Amino acid sequence: MSAAGSISKLHKARPLKRILILFLSLVIGILIWSAAASIFDLPAFILPGPGLVWERFLRSLESGQLLQHSLATLSEVLAGLFLGGSVATVLGYLIAKSPALENLISPYLVASQSIPIVAIAPLLVIWFGSGIFSKILICSLTVFFPVLINTVVGLREVPQDLRDLMRSLKASRFQTLTKLEIPAALPIFLGGLRVGATLSVIGAVVGELVGADRGLGFLINVGRGQYDTALVFVAVITLAVIAMSLYGLVLLIETQVLSWQSWRDEAK
Amino acid sequence: MTSSPEIALSVEGLEVIFSDASGVVHALSDLSFNLAANTFATLIGPSGSGKSTLLRVLAGLVPPTKGQFHFHNHHDQVGLVFQKPNLMPWRRVTENVSLPLELADLPRDEIDAQAHDLIKLVGLEGFESAYPRDLSGGMAQRVAIARSLMHDPDILLLDEPFGSLDALTREVMGDELLQIWQAKRKTVLMVTHSISEAIYLSDKVLVLSQRPGRIELELIIDLPRPRKPEMRYLPEFSSLAHQLRDSLRDTQAMS
Ligand SMILES: Nc1ncnc2c1ncn2[C@@H]1O[C@H](COP(=O)(O)OP(=O)(O)OP(=O)(O)O)[C@@H](O)[C@H]1O
Ligand SMILES: [Mg+2]
Numbered sequence: 001m002s003a004a005g006s007i008s009k010l011h012k013a014r015p016l017k018r019i020l021i022l023f024l025s026l027v028i029g030i031l032i033w034s035a036a037a038s039i040f041d042l043p044a045f046i047l048p049g050p051g052l053v054w055e056r057f058l059r060s061l062e063s064g065q066l067l068q069h070s071l072a073t074l075s076e077v078l079a080g081l082f083l084g085g086s087v088a089t090v091l092g093y094l095i096a097k098s099p100a101l102e103n104l105i106s107p108y109l110v111a112s113q114s115i116p117i118v119a120i121a122p123l124l125v126i127w128f129g130s131g132i133f134s135k136i137l138i139c140s141l142t143v144f145f146p147v148l149i150n151t152v153v154g155l156r157e158v159p160q161d162l163r164d165l166m167r168s169l170k171a172s173r174f175q176t177l178t179k180l181e182i183p184a185a186l187p188i189f190l191g192g193l194r195v196g197a198t199l200s201v202i203g204a205v206v207g208e209l210v211g212a213d214r215g216l217g218f219l220i221n222v223g224r225g226q227y228d229t230a231l232v233f234v235a236v237i238t239l240a241v242i243a244m245s246l247y248g249l250v251l252l253i254e255t256q257v258l259s260w261q262s263w264r265d266e267a268k
Numbered sequence: 269m270t271s272s273p274e275i276a277l278s279v280e281g282l283e284v285i286f287s288d289a290s291g292v293v294h295a296l297s298d299l300s301f302n303l304a305a306n307t308f309a310t311l312i313g314p315s316g317s318g319k320s321t322l323l324r325v326l327a328g329l330v331p332p333t334k335g336q337f338h339f340h341n342h343h344d345q346v347g348l349v350f351q352k353p354n355l356m357p358w359r360r361v362t363e364n365v366s367l368p369l370e371l372a373d374l375p376r377d378e379i380d381a382q383a384h385d386l387i388k389l390v391g392l393e394g395f396e397s398a399y400p401r402d403l404s405g406g407m408a409q410r411v412a413i414a415r416s417l418m419h420d421p422d423i424l425l426l427d428e429p430f431g432s433l434d435a436l437t438r439e440v441m442g443d444e445l446l447q448i449w450q451a452k453r454k455t456v457l458m459v460t461h462s463i464s465e466a467i468y469l470s471d472k473v474l475v476l477s478q479r480p481g482r483i484e485l486e487l488i489i490d491l492p493r494p495r496k497p498e499m500r501y502l503p504e505f506s507s508l509a510h511q512l513r514d515s516l517r518d519t520q521a522m523s
Pocket of ligand 1: 287288294315
């Protein structure tokens, strides 16, 4: 959460300044990395320098290997985000509307949350095979909880006075949903989706590490098996880029859809 | 001879009892009164005497435990204004004002024309596309008043609408509300804690007793209209204020 906080703080800085800071921190990071690699004189299979990784990146790009595995992971992530996200949204709406349903389901939700996804991933791979389907399920499960919770919280936070207003105006259930509940719950809901997007990437990699024939997690396994540590670096960095892009994409949607919120003004 | 004025609202033997896990609250008991059409009435009473509850019953938000109420007009729609402006922060001024007619599925141009007129009436021209967060408290409450008039209800219910405004804004808003009331010919029932505001605005002040609330006093205010700020210094004004204060003190002393 603190990482998310500092990222959004960064987001509030002025655009040019923001880009400069990002660029600077990137340069410093690479300098430290390459200094570490040359000072300690580590073999490439333990810590390859930035140059070596760059070279490996170009090679895997050229062979089409990187793109193929990135696309596999990305499609698992997106499918999981969509599947887990939509089931969680619908269930969240029902739970917010019905305390009885909440009492019925919440023990399972709490229990499921106390089991780390790493622990269930092997089971899902055993049951549903090492293809894409088990990965989509794992992603869906990781996305599910934050989206569900934020949907429920978002709907619960709709001000009672506004609900009363809608009722006094004889709004239908559907009108209340579209004109009050969705716009009012959207900021919190999108926050959940933003967290879910990053978690979905983790879910996909965990699934692929457990057993897969494609994807960036699979690529990491391959690199490790062949002492091709530069390839592992390439896969890890690509994963980070994918996760950050998704996070940024949801953030972008937020700033567009929630332009009425004051936090956006501070960014100007 | 003037014919007896048309009744807009009648309340008979209203009783409201809340019972939930935390206990039973007897909020209103055997409450009855009538409001003639186009009356400006205020409701005053000790805290917790059930003023908001009465308004919520009339707005259809709380079912009465016993008794009944009737709107003697063509539709039972009411306009509701809360203590807080209660605007939707994601909607611009015009969009907030438009809400009641959007819910009635009226054609867009009709909604826009009506919203435009009301925004003009409450003096917010030029702020049509502002978001609520950019408005002062008084301006936001003007938007809420415009919104409450949008579906042309016969009755306006206002629950301490100026309660969170500073004293000066409060007086200005009171005068504006009177102008709107005069222009639109509505029946108004407004809750207030201010004795002088109640007298200044009203044709009739209803004093609610300590919980369970019933009508302690119906005071007719026969000061001439239009009301002028100087009227606050008239001897009639202070004698009315005395009567209200005594009545409020009596009901509070009984508890
Ligand atoms: N939904 C509810 N459930 C239970 N009790 C309620 C409910 N609404 C109001 N009450 C109780 O009914 C009583 C009357 O409340 P109400 O809000 O109508 O008073 P009020 O006259 O508006 O007071 P104030 O001047 O403080 O606004 C209070 O004791 C309150 O706690
Ligand atoms: Mg009240």
